[in-house]
Amino acid sequence: MDAKKKGNFTGSIGFVLAAAGSAVGVGNIWRFPYLAAQDGGGLFLVIYLVLVLTFGFTLLATDIAMGRRTKKSAFHAFASIRPKWGFLGKLTFLVPAIIMTYYSVIGGWITKYVLVYVTGEGKAAAQDGYFTSFITSKVSPIVFMLLFLAVTSFVVYCGVEDGVEKFSKLVMPGLIVLIVGIAVFSLTLHHTDESGVTRTGLQGLGVYLIPDLTGLTFSRFSKILLDAMSQLFFSLSVSMGIMITYGSYVKKDVNLSRSIGQIELFDTGVAFLAGMMVIPAVYVFAGTEGMASGPSLIFVSLPKVFDAMGSVGTVIGIVFFVMVAFAALTSCVSVMETLVANCMELFSASRKKVSLVIGAISAVAAVIICMGYNVLYFELPLPNGQTAQLLDLMDYISNSFLLPFICLLTCIFVGWVIKPQWIIDEMESSGHKFGRKKLYAFMIRYVAPVIMAIVFLQSAGFFQIFS
């Protein structure tokens, strides 16, 4: 199937916003602030920034250039370059397939919280046990998941230009306005707790920005580095075929090097602003101990913070959850778009048909994931020391296990089999300069594979450097 039939982004802005839409997701909002608070504030920020500009940029350039040069999605892209490496395309396809099973479930939870705040139920959501009782209930999480999935499927069904691109152009600027608004509001907060201690938003900003070097040992530094690394490639949506698919929709005259810089800036900027929004607010009302990672940050800790704000908390709650819903939607769209694009190529079928089938399969899979909190509940110890339910298990397989492994193989493939010049040629094919090309070649051949091997061995539980 030729690229025309599949669709194209109209220009570089559409592409950058769609790619940023994929990259900016719940990871930016519920994981980045937590990691920054836990890993020494400014120290984490500096390390993260350096990694984005070196490592993140290398992986983004690899995926996007591979997509544009082959004009194919992951499943066929690798095989079309080297038939022997076709297995890597299939492996890459697995990641969005697994993520799709649970991302819409999380999207459903977010949708539910939008409704909670719109109907003025914020007080109830701040009670202990509210979130758990919601996700363990049998019907409600499924209904909200289906709602979220229906919107996602509709956007994908409408196509690249009229669906994904239009939607991203609408949502992404709105998201920036909302997040800047709440971040500024966060800085103006202050609160005196029962023991008479007053904390202000600006003090909270200090906790976020000032590097905390106390007890900085080699092992702590390495742990921060590893945290930043695994956050980075999840956050940029690289090595999961998504950016290969999006790259395949980019026209030949687009300056990829500049677009990649803009995507990095967008994703990192939103993560940074999310920290500015979350850390001062949590610090003012709950101290640094109030920070939690993952779902419990936004579904448990923040509702308590909004409640403590009084009546303005309801408005902030609405704005916040609408913003998170936007971020999650554009990410979920990118996952589904990748699945649809791959299947359109595989079965030479039309977008509309494939979107409906993938939408239906995703719905069934997501219902099973929802049941993981009631009928199918289990507690499974993972190799990395955590305890998982069904959703966590899917997350672990895709993000902690498959992702670093695929990334490692991709680096070997590009760095040593087809050679970095293959990517560099594509980056420069529009006639623009690829500024960081020496850095690129060095990273993809030497640095990235070694680091990915360490990340993989660590998260697969082969060794535990930090306990």
Ligand code: PHE
């Ligand atoms: N990049 C998204 C985030 O930061 C997460 C994501 C993962 C999105 C996989 C799509 C696919 O939250």
